[in-house]
Amino acid sequence: MRAALWKVHRWIGLACLAPFLILTLTGIGLLLLPAWPKGAASPLAPAGIDRAVAEANHCFPQAQIGLIMPGLSPAKEWTLALREGDGIGRTLTFDPRDGRVLAEARSGSSLRDILLDLHNSLLIGLPGKLVMLAASLGLLTLAITGLAIMRRRLRVLRRAPWHGAYPLASLHKWTGLVALAFLLLLSVTGAMLLAFKTLGDLRSGPERSAPRAIEQVRPDNLAAMTSTALALHPGAEIQGIMPGGGDGPVAIMLLDRSAAPWAKSRTLMLDRQSGQPLPARPVPAFMQVMIAAKSLHTGLWSSAAVRGLYLACALLCGVLACSGLFLWLQRRRLRRSLPSASKAAHS
The missing domain is CATH 1.20.120 (Four Helix Bundle (Hemerythrin (Met), subunit A))
Incomplete structure (x- = not known):
């Protein structure tokens, strides 16, 4: 044997x-590649996020909004993902304090994206x-x-x-x-x-997606929602924001580095009109297992x-x-x- x-x-x-x-x-x-974490990555709500979304809507009216992600520290720029009708993805970086768009790049062109794609596929x-x-x-x-x-x-x-x-x-x-x-x-x-x-x-x-315009978001709506999410979960960080479309809710993903591996990431749904949190649904056991696997595999959430x-x-x-x-x-x-x-x- x-x-x-x-x-x-x-x-x-x-x-x-x-x-x-x-x-x-x-x-x-x-x-x-990323900077070493020094506590909370984004303890404050991005005051300029609504201006950045409005500017993206003005520059790319036929694009669909995607995930909005924070920088590695409060001073770092945030990223806003866009996808046009022909499938081309773009990434806009903006200053979270005033919402100024700083740069534009094709999705997947950064060194981190290339390494991640090479690592996965x-x-x-x-x-x-x-x-x-x-x-x-x-x-x-x-x-x-x-x-x-x-x-x-x-x-x-x-x-x-x-x-x-x-x-x-x-x-x-x-x-x-x-x-x-x-x-x-x-x-x-x-x-x-x-x-x-x-x-x-x-x-x-x-993928087969028809061209869709960015959904208009009311001024200060996303900034107020992120403030609400951080107030409801002290010590958590903004991991990502999905504005969604139509009358659907806005999803805010939160990261708690001190939580157990299966509870480090959670998603808070807020009503688009009122900005109030919707009743939380229990996280399925399968998703808890996948959250734990992601946390244990990378070590980046610790x-x-x-x-x-x-x-x-x-x-x-x-x-x-x-x-x-x-x-x-x-x-x-x-x-x-x-x-x-x-x-x-x-x-």
């Missing part, structure tokens, strides 16, 4: 090497998501088989990573044991999130210390992938040299 698990571990490791390196490098980039959409889903399941298999075939685990942990006759093998084993819990966590939560997104893509099919821990573990995963590759190449060279040595001995 151990010999069979060893062979499975080696071949799955080789098959998952490229996706694993991409996941590791893009994950490190996504952790390093290899920049090729649904086929890339299927590849990454298979890779996450392969990483889960690697973690289980690696633990099963390893001997003297406690001795490996107590010694230095480079101790022994084969320092590279010792480093690979030690890194695998140290990063085991993190690797299991990322594999399980990553597979859950990718499966959820992939099923959504398969059900929705190709403190700076948690993000630092995730960054250290991600670097260990990079060491694990590189040492596994060198061990595979070393084994291949050794197997090739054995027939040559045998022939020389016989001659």
Whole structure:
């Protein structure tokens, strides 16, 4: 059984090497790219949000409003997503204090968007998501088989990573044991999130949307609603705002970094006309599980210390992938040299 698990571990490791390196490098980039959180990201309501929406409506009358997201700190600009009838997406950045539009860019053109798309789908959409889903399941298999075939685990942990006759093998084993819990966590939560997104893509099919104008929002309406949401949930941060359309309610997503993983994110619905919160509906258990998976997978909804821990573990995963590759190449060279040595001995 151990010999069979060893062979499975080696071949799955080789098959998952490229996706694993991409996941590791893009994950490190996504952790390093934003500023480290210094408490609440947006403790005050954006006073200029209504002016920004009105200006977007004036500049792009045939576009549909999307998600409005805060910056990483109160001094940073907010972003407003627009989608035109031909499917082209735009992102406007604006000053939350006075609503001045600062810049315009095509959606998905920022470094963070590119890294996120590469991390989730290899920049090729649904086929890339299927590849990454298979890779996450392969990483889960690697973690289980690696633990099963390893001997003297406690001795490996107590010694230095480079101790022994084969320092590279010792480093690979030690890194695998140290990063085991993190690797299991990322594999399980990553597979859950990718499966959820992939099923959504398969059900929705190709997007077909007719041109729709941005819904007019009354002056100071969104600013007052965000103030109401923050007052109802002290200590929470604005995670995103969906103005919606027609007579539908406005959705304000709140983030509570101190809450349990399944309760960090919540959505507050407010009446468009009165600005008053609507009766809250219980969050389905499935959505609580997905919120917990998102929180545990990224570590971005927690403190700076948690993000630092995730960054250290991600670097260990990079060491694990590189040492596994060198061990595979070393084994291949050794197997090739054995027939040559045998022939020389016989001659």
